[in-house]
Amino acid sequence: MPDREGHQYSQTEFIARSALAGGFAGGLAKTAVAPLERVKILLQTHNAEFIRFSGSWRGAAQALQYIVQTQGFRGLYQGHTLTLARAIPHAAVGYTVYEKVSKWIMPTPEYQTSTRRLTAGAITGISAMPLTYPFELIRVRLAVETSRSATRPTPWSAVRGIMAEGRSSGGITGRVPFLHFYRGFTVSLLGTVPYRGGIFLVWETLNAKARAVLPPATLQANQTRIHLVIGGIAGTVSQIFTYPLEVIRRTQQASGKGTPNRMIGFRETVHSVWMAAGWRGFFTGLGIGLVKQVPTHALSLASWQLAKKALNI
Template sequence: MSTSTSLKPVDGHAGFDFLVRSALAGGFAGGIAKTAVAPLDRIKILFQTHNIEFRQFAGSWKGIPDALRFIIRTQGVRGLYQGHTLTLARAIPHAAVGYTVYDKASRLLMPTPETQTSFRRLLAGAVTGLSAMPFIYPFELIRVRMAIEMRHHSHRPSPWNAIHTIWSEGRSRSTLPILNFYRGFTISAVGTVPYRGGIFLIWETLNAHSRERLSAETLRTHRTQIHLAIGAIAGTVAQVVTYPLEVVRRTQQASGAGSPERMIGFRETVTQVWTQAGWRGFFSGLGIGLIKQVPTHSISLAAWQVAKQILDV
């Protein structure tokens, strides 16, 4: 996420160079942020999918450390990072593409301060969120399916076993097996527009206000702290607004383990969540989601800014 003041025109050759450096900076930021919050991410998925062994921990702040201890006791410390390889395989290219697309989209949609409207900021963020989804979504599905496995650490599921299982489920449904790697893709795409769009909208808007209200000296001295705070606020607001869609998406992604013969739809998923937990079910894991989003967006933004300075993006 870059401030609008950093936008500058580039020629064709410099444009290619910019793409490479921007992708490296974005990928670095995505990998660092995801690694930092990987244990919380796994617990959030287990809460969202109403894993039977984790229902006892959901619904209270004390449940988060209890869940962490439970994983360490039953699976070891490595259990906190189960599926993390797939997380990085998804997060690094997603961040690399996303940040680069956002910079490019911002330059095209908002070349001058006068064109920096709320709608264009939202549109640039939405385009960013959708840009890499078709390519990285299968990695996310595999990661979710690995994360919900609660076997003993000596029988830890591997990515290849998860891929084989998902592929076999697709064949059992008499459809193209590759389509089974896109369970929940539609609701994910729908949720990405307000989520990513909202993040960048809030990010740019608050940055603009900070430039108007704070002195140049304050902005220069406390740039990192300001960026950390704005990134955390943007991620938190977007998370709360779009969280029910995320729960539906996670439930659809996890559904293959219980109903491999078919792909459950949006209405059936909503009914299933409502039947199991009522309206609160659509916010299951929100507490840990918020705890995770604050450091995720803050770390990602800080790491990205450092990488951009080093690479002169």
């Protein structure tokens, strides 16, 4: 693969550099918004202690303050190690796959259609999910834990709890308890296609528009700012359109605490969310979700480009 200066890299070296750039971008973005992510999960799963903070823009700030008061500053980052364990390899694999897939299905500018951009982004989102999804489930379990016991919940205690749920259930999940680490996986898969596909569709489309409208000197001087703005817009658009699926996914992921002996299905989850809060329940936490997604994708996509430039790919 050629670098920015026309030098050739071996496939192995290109993949290593691309994975390093993607992993750096994913880790940086997730660390920056980790406290907001925890609050969003608590609101999405209708946690009894935090339901009073939903429905207003001030609720997010009040929820953050409440976590610090009851769990200390470390509570804002409860489960963050698991977030990084998922986010870094997910971003490393995802961005590397996107580089390869986009070059394959869009080798020249005339091939860069909306459908192909959406397809490349969807493949990117799906690529790392089977390997990294259990980390996300464990992270959600840690995020929704609000008990004031002297022992702080750990990833290992969450793992043991999920495995116990699997063993106590009947059917195939009782025989293969590891399947309980994939609660909500089907909904995640369905949501990832439009979500990741939409992000890269908007990202590539707006970047192409910027290159067509702005003078090269302006692009060069403001490249990082432009990438931050476009990344934020891309994340915002995708978040709004796919948010109900995310609420359903989070509810299923957290459901083991209420239904440890079985995995609740899609229809049952939709019904429970509707009965809890009506149609608004599918958008609980959207405000903080948007506050989180703008910097997440702005930082992730912009730092990805900066890392690629630094690594000369």
